[in-house]
Amino acid sequence: MAPQLDGYFKQVDSLSDHFIERLRKAVAIPSVSADEERRPDVVRMGEFLAAELSALGAEVESRPLGPQPGHEHMELPPVIISRYGNDKKKRTILVYGHYDVQPALKEDGWATEPFTLTIDDKDRMYGRGSTDDKGPVLGWLNSIEAHQKAGIDFPVNLLMCFEGMEEFGSEGLDDFINAEAKKYFADTDAVCISDNYWLGTEKPCLTYGLRGCNYYSVEISGPGQDLHSGVFGGTAQEPMTDLVRVLATLVDTNGKIQIPGLDELVAPLTEEEKALYGDIAFTMDNIHESLGSNTTIYPDKERTLMARWRYPSLSVHGIEGAFSQPGAKTVIPAKVIGKFSIRTVPNMEIEEVNTLVYKYVEEQFKKCGSKNTLKCYAQHTGKWWVASPKHWNFSAAGKAVERVWGVKPDLTREGGSIPVTLTFEEATGKNVLLLPMGSSTDAAHSINEKLDKKNYIEGIKLLGAYLHYVAEEPMEN
Amino acid sequence: MAPQLDGYFKQVDSLSDHFIERLRKAVAIPSVSADEERRPDVVRMGEFLAAELSALGAEVESRPLGPQPGHEHMELPPVIISRYGNDKKKRTILVYGHYDVQPALKEDGWATEPFTLTIDDKDRMYGRGSTDDKGPVLGWLNSIEAHQKAGIDFPVNLLMCFEGMEEFGSEGLDDFINAEAKKYFADTDAVCISDNYWLGTEKPCLTYGLRGCNYYSVEISGPGQDLHSGVFGGTAQEPMTDLVRVLATLVDTNGKIQIPGLDELVAPLTEEEKALYGDIAFTMDNIHESLGSNTTIYPDKERTLMARWRYPSLSVHGIEGAFSQPGAKTVIPAKVIGKFSIRTVPNMEIEEVNTLVYKYVEEQFKKCGSKNTLKCYAQHTGKWWVASPKHWNFSAAGKAVERVWGVKPDLTREGGSIPVTLTFEEATGKNVLLLPMGSSTDAAHSINEKLDKKNYIEGIKLLGAYLHYVAEEPMEN
Incomplete structure (x- = not known):
């Protein structure tokens, strides 16, 4: 199935330098939503995204959210919403990402300038926002461009919702999503969010639950x-x-x-759910390393993952x-x-x-x-969120992971919360999939945030492949 | 006994405006030891004391304590030591006080300028340091002056030790006291410290213990x-x-x-000690008022005071x-x-x-x-400190209180610590008495610190009377 993918992948590879340049431009805009003085940069980052989308032929709207609660002298950065394709015969997939970033100062301990994308000899691309969430957001844009340049029909109608306040509580976003659920987002068939991480560094995952x-x-x-x-x-x-x-x-x-x-x-834990844990690529050494100590409660990976998820x-x-x-x-x-x-x-x-x-x-x-x-x-x-990993949205993503990475993805949940996930599910009534691009070592909120070049380029392939498979999946579940 | 006291008291009364002026001058010097920028004012306050003592004919020395630990660019304020009288036939009493004060800013909520002594219609004298500890320190100087002006022989040799860092941990003082115990302070017969408060507002006390x-x-x-x-x-x-x-x-x-x-x-609590608590002027209303709530542990005054002391x-x-x-x-x-x-x-x-x-x-x-x-x-x-309230140092003070205030003092302890007390006891090997001048409502470390005019003037009489009685007490205990 999805025979067009080989051409698409080839095109992504040949455009990889161009895609890295696009990420470099995005990282160079210090769109720190927590810092009042950086608010113009956040707005500028939204404008950058909107301009790139327009250039790709997508419809784009910049939607104001009004003054920031508690800081009424400042406007919230706008939500950038966009539509690419409007073919009633195609499925419509709504994707979400955010264009703001965590604060970052060189003196916090960064080895490189945080707002200068810096690639080391292991192809690790360092820079604030590289993995959280500018890399994944640009992934969708890159996917559109690669289809165009390869002359391959885009398989779905793509709705995009990119916000600029995620790192500061997504202020104003819930109301916006609820208001647009039956308007701009009305024909959504499924939702995909790429804003989390693999459980480890080697094996991709699909995430179906949050506490x-x-x-x-x-x-x-x-x-x-x-x-x-x-x-x-x-x-x-x-x-x-x-x-x-x-x-x-x-x-x-x-x-x-x-x-x-x-x-x-x-x-209660069912036998079926229990069976999911054995194969997951995770070891007690992984958690001891991330803890920085051996002070875990359980001696085994299964019980540890269950305790987290x-x-x-x-x-x-x-x-x-x-x-x-x-x-x-x-x-x-x-x-x-x-x-x-x-x-x-x-x-x-x-x-x-x-x-x-x-x-x-x-x-x-x-x-x-x-x-x-x-x-x-x-x-x-x-509230917690759990989706059905048997939904066609997940099956499609599973096939895309196998095609791009050559392995079946782990089915994971996360211990933390990404509140917008539940908002999208409740507002649209559709299945939501979390499809991460980066890995566990990306240091999203820390110093020296990075995205591996391989995760970025293969991630662009993955997002495109997901859209092809999601277009083909039967409707029954 | 002590027949000269009537003349002394009369003299104190007739000098009371002069003594209040002296306190006004002292309060006007913002000798805040915790504030680096006020250090010159602390030094100036020490110089003021030394000059006043010299003018009264006392020997005075200003002893440096070296650089302030942790702030080596600043010198600690000197200890002002002084001797008034050197008659081998008289007892020698060592008194301690401090000339620095707590921080105070009008905007903290003071009703008056904190460094301007302001007397209200109830003769309450507001100002930082009025009660803690400039009033009591000047009490000793005023006592000397009133004796001189009344032509009454000063009954003891008075050794004085006034420090400028009490509100910042008395840095350097312990070493100084220990070094001078067998030198400047060598002929000390007893120690008196006036740097605490009555338990209430009506009844004077002598304090014989600290936790x-x-x-x-x-x-x-x-x-x-x-x-x-x-x-x-x-x-x-x-x-x-x-x-x-x-x-x-x-x-x-x-x-x-x-x-x-x-x-x-x-x-263990002895019957003798237990008997001391019944008569003490203190009620549960007093503690509920100072707590700002009724969340006390014990319903009765005796058990409450024992719990504190x-x-x-x-x-x-x-x-x-x-x-x-x-x-x-x-x-x-x-x-x-x-x-x-x-x-x-x-x-x-x-x-x-x-x-x-x-x-x-x-x-x-x-x-x-x-x-x-x-x-x-x-x-x-x-360490805790407990003196014997039966020592002649205490009996003398008790008689002085009865003479000046017309009541037997409460014998109190305090729940908090005044570390210098134990230092003087251990360094000199002599009995230490805490003889307060101010009352429980003086707000020593708070906004609107005050000393009642009556406590100041009667307090000057009390300090002088104490010196007369202490000169007369038999040696046996």
């Missing part, structure tokens, strides 16, 4: 103001004493959450209001706020989890017998 | 760097989980320290290395350091306490079954 995250505050207060422990120590009930006692009851060293009822919400976890992040500096301060803090979050998985519903958490925290505080005051509340909540 | 303070760090580390809880939550043992579990075992809500063996070190307490101050800002961050901190301190009392020896603390913390960590790494260590330690 959710409920983030809680436990606030305990008593005295009218901070106290001196010499004067008041021993005479007053201290909020910190209560707080550490409550936080200590949440989870044990081996990650076992102590809140009754949470386990019962977790979807399909079981909930609870982490205590810190305490606001207490002494947090180096050195010694003999304060009795008057009000302290413990912060913890629970990563959620099917079938933990947000409200059910909240109810169990509040009840448990209140019970534990009550056990302290304290006259202090407790408040427990969710700071934010975000 | 010590052992300050601990509990450091737990595991991963090589901070982790993302989405990626690692559930797969790795988290240092914060272990730390809150360890901290939770230290003390309960009602202040009961859970470390075995500590209680046994505490000197003569029993140990343990406070958890905070955590370094965890997320401590407002908002939400999904970090798994790689290394966290819990901070707690124990206020110590007789007969808790520093090393014994350390040993029990380390053993207990290690046991509690072991119970977690964690692969993370624990370190527990003392950041600093300071």
Whole structure:
């Protein structure tokens, strides 16, 4: 099937220097969304994308999102939406990416200038945004261009949605997606997002699940103001004493959450799902290396991956209001706020989890017998997402990976959340696939971010091949 | 006894405007020891004191303490030492005070200019340093002047030690005191420090005890760097989980320290000591007011005062290395350091306490079954101090209080520490008395610090009367 692909691949190879030049131009625009002073660069990056898309013959619109909440003197960068092809006989695939990047300064420890694409002798292309997410975003543009230059008919109608605030909470995007779901995105048949990474460095993957995250505050207060422990120590009930006692009851060293009822919400592990874990290219050495220690909970890869992907976890992040500096301060803090979050998985519903958490925290505080005051509340909540990896969207991507990389992809989930995934699924009602281009060593949010040249060029082939296979897949599932 | 006092008191009254002017001049010098830019003002304040003492005919020396540790480009302010009288037939009393002050800015919320002494219609004299400790320091000088002007023989030889770094850890002072103990301070018969406060606002007190303070760090580390809880939550043992579990075992809500063996070190309460608490001018309303809440542990004054003065307490101050800002961050901190301190009392020896603390913390960590790494260590330690309130130094002060204020003073201890107290006791081998001038509402380290005019003027009488009675006391105890 997909006989046109050989010509397409050949064309990608012959255009590879040109595609690297395109990435170099994009990396050179420091589109840091978290930095007010860089906002014009973010806007400029959107304009660059829009101009490239226009030059390729795509329809492009730059959609304003209004002033930035909390920073009303600044406009949010626009969403660049684009359509390439409008053939009713073809499937329509909606792809998402982001053109903003994380902050980066040479003095943070970068070995090269962060906004100058620098290729080393192992063909690693260093630069902020190379892998997150300018490489994958340009992948779609490159795929269009290679089809044109090879004279191969583009197999689908491609809808594109590229935002400029992903690294700053995707402000304004959910409303935009919901508003356009039955308009600009109305004929979407499936969604593909290339904004995550392989589990390791050798084997490609398709990602079909993400955990959710409920983030809680436990606030305990008593005295009218901070106290001196010499004067008041021993005479007053201290909020910190209560707080550490409550936080200590949440989870044990081996990650076992102590809140009754949470386990019962977790979807049971089926034999079918269990069978998926054995073949995944991942070792305990991989996790020990990324941890920088051997302080893992489980000795085996299967249970470790399940703990990351399909079981909930609870982490205590810190305490606001207490002494947090180096050195010694003999304060009795008057009000302290413990912060913890629970990563959620099917079938933990947000409200059910909240109810169990509040009840448990209140019970534990009550056990302290304290006259202090407790408040427990969710700071934010975000639902888990799991797609069916048997959907034609995934089968097509699986065939594309086999054709380009010569291996069946791992089917992975991720422990973290990419909230836009669930937004697209809920707004369009269509299957969403996460199809990563880069690998686990790309250091997306760190210094020395890179994208391997091979991942970029083969990734362009992969995105194009996916579109060919997705055009051919039967509709039944 | 002490028949000369009536004349002295009269003289103090008639000089009261002059003494207030002297305090006004001192408050006007912003001798903030914590502020590098104010260092010249601190030095100027020392020079002012030295000049005033010289004018009164005292011998004065300004002793340099060398460069400030950690800020070697700056000299520490000198210690001003002075002798007034050198009559072998008289007792020699060594008094201590400090001429530096806490920081103060009008915009911190002061109702008046902090470095302008401002007297309101209730004769409250507002200004930084008014009560802590410029008022008491000038009290000694004023006492000399009133004797001279009244033509009354000064009853003792007065040695004075006034430092300029008390509000910044008394850097360099301990070594100085130890070096001068057998030199400048060699003929000291007793020590008097006026640098604390009445327990309330109505009744004077003599203070005979201070708690010590052992300050601990509990450091737990595991991963090589901070982790993302989405990626690692559930797969790795988290240092914060272990730390809150360890901290939770230290003390309960009602202040009961859970470390075995500590209680046994505490000197038993004797009937004699117990009897001291009933008469002390203090109510539960007083502590509820200063707490700003009713979250006290004990319902009665006696047990509350004992908890502050003569029993140990343990406070958890905070955590370094965890997320401590407002908002939400999904970090798994790689290394966290819990901070707690124990206020110590007789007969808790520093090393014994350390040993029990380390053993207990290690046991509690072991119970977690964690692969993370624990370190527990003392950041600093300071011993408790208790003097005998039956010593002639105290009897003399008691008589002076009765003569000036018409009531027997409360015998109090304090929950906090004034480390120089123990240094003077150990260096000179003599009894040390804490004889406060100001009251509990003076707000020493806060905005709107004040000294009541009555406390200042009667306080000058008190210091002089103390010197007369101390000259007359029999030697036996």
